[in-house]
Amino acid sequence: MIKRIKVGTASCGVAAGAEEVFNYFKENVKDIEIVRVGCIGHCYAEPIVEVETENESVFYSRVKANDEYLKAILSLDNKFRHQFPESRKQKECIKVTRLSGRIIPTSIDEYMENEGYEALKKALRLKPEEIVEEVKRSGLRGRGGAGFPTGLKWSFLAAKDSPEKIMICNGDEGDPGAFMDRSLMESVPHQILEGMLIGAYATGATKLFIYVRAEYPLAIKHLKEAIKQIEERELNVLNGRKVPIIIKEGAGAFVCGEETAMIHSLEGGRGNPRYRPPFPTDRGYKGYPTAINNVETFANIPIVIREGGDSFARIGTENSKGTKLFALAGDLKYTGLIEIPMGITIGQIVYEVGGAEPGSVKAVQIGGPSGGCIPEEHFDAPVDYDSLNKLGAIMGSGGLIVIGKDRCMVETARYFLDFTARESCGKCTFCRIGTKRMLEVLERITHGLGTEEDIAFLEDLGEKVKKGSLCGLGQTAPNPVLSTLRYFRDEYVNHVVNKKCDALVCNALVDIYIDREKCIECGLCIRTCPVGAISEDYVIDSEVCTRCNSCIEVCPKKAISRIARENKSGQS
């Protein structure tokens, strides 16, 4: 007996066509409840449909909106059934995402049927200081990147005597390549809000803010609905004191993930960071004591309270407790949202959880534009705050991009710097001008016009930008460059000395070549070329060619490819 059918309609699922599937099922199935749920993390298999029966759950993947799939699903056929990769199942440790993708995100009742708000009830029976103590004992550290102990931060706020105290949930997930917070906000908004309410009770906060990127409309919608339900049931009345929860939409500035910049943005101004101290717990939003925690940190809180700090601390390493979510993407098989215990190695994530082909991976990029690239030879390093720092990367918020052998590390570094240079708020000279100068040098190198002095210049300026910047953006902006210089120096040297990009990525160092042995002279490439660079006798004029790959894509015989450019002078 089928109880109900769940369609994963978080942003990834929708982009893969889940909306069409949902509508098709809704139209054609009358007697079974069909509901939308969030993300179960297996994005590579979207759209995903889960069928709940009396005693089990059956998953179907890459579902299409047609009769064939619908029939198979209604008859619980083995066809199209999703097999979860065994190696991933063994390595994952599902705690924070336990309900993600399994319940209706905006149903408070379903959340409560699954132990939801029990932690809040338990918390309200304790004294506020006992909760702070419990969070301290759990060893939970901030999941937004820097890893500051959450319990300690809360104790600072709790100790303040002020008519207003503010607590902010940081949902401004600005790192390109990260989507853990989006997924949590879309899939389990109540879990985050429960964590915030516990925080408000523990610290005496009088107002709660959630700062969400405007690029996450579904997350905002779900949070709004969840807040409405909380207010209807007066769950935000903590011991007779009503605590308002307010959503603030960001407006697309990466630096606003930095806490002092976020406060300025909440106040309605430009998101410039400021010097600390005073720390926000002393002087924050409108001058009131303020504590800012990340979405994932708040989502951990109900677990800490429900299980107790000691139990929570059993997972993880000496200094990094609990589990961590990573947004796994790039050159691997099982992309998606993963939850692993702290302390497993990078290699285990890449190969066992992510199913990357052994030998195909060059590096991983952890921590986005503030993080670094870690090469394959260090894949035995454990994932915890301190080990990653030692390798020149950071935990960051949890974007983890697997970089395959055919990618260029110089271009990857250029990409990140281009991002941070654009996102620099312009306040500190070294960040504003230094990142721009570094970017220019990197562009020169990828255009084949770099010199060996450029490499030394990058290292020197990179260190200075780190030291001369006020906030985390500038202090970490050179990391992608410095870490690739540390581990992939030979690629830089190859670009500046030999004027070669072995990965054949940097356009100025690449030519497009037609293999006349394979060519069948069908003319498709000539007709497709947008700039008319291919002559009637199938020769490409490399001065005209923009290396857009259009010809390579259309060639039915795979006769066209990118090759290293012979001309050593490079091109600008």
Added chain:
Amino acid sequence: MDRISRMLSGIEKDRSNMIKALQLVQDEEGYISDESISLIAKYFSVSPVDVEGVVSFYTQFKRNKPGKYQISVCDGTACHIKGSTLVKEWIREEIGISDNETDREGLFSLQTVACLGCCSLAPVISINGKVYGKLDRKSLIKILKKYKRGDIV
């Protein structure tokens, strides 16, 4: 009462609501005009330069009228290594616009965004908020043609 005050009625005249106000105006009109800036300044009793400063700081706010269909090319890390630069090139070939431009018919405008958060479907774009993933040249052009013909509205 001017049109901005009507649009913003109900929003408390506290400066901390300025970004929200700008978002509302942009939702309504598609962009932030010079006139809107001075009216918003009046509404919150701040100087127009204060408002302009906020508008120019955040990438979300547009100062030019966008096309009917706003294409956002994701240039997040995953999309970048999976070829977002090529995606932009293909769009330029197909409809002749680059970053922050609108085509002559006012049908399409193009912008690059940091990350749409659909990294496992890279490379992705969104058109008026609808996300399209796992793009190659063929599928991209097919999508653009559908919009051009008016098959998708």
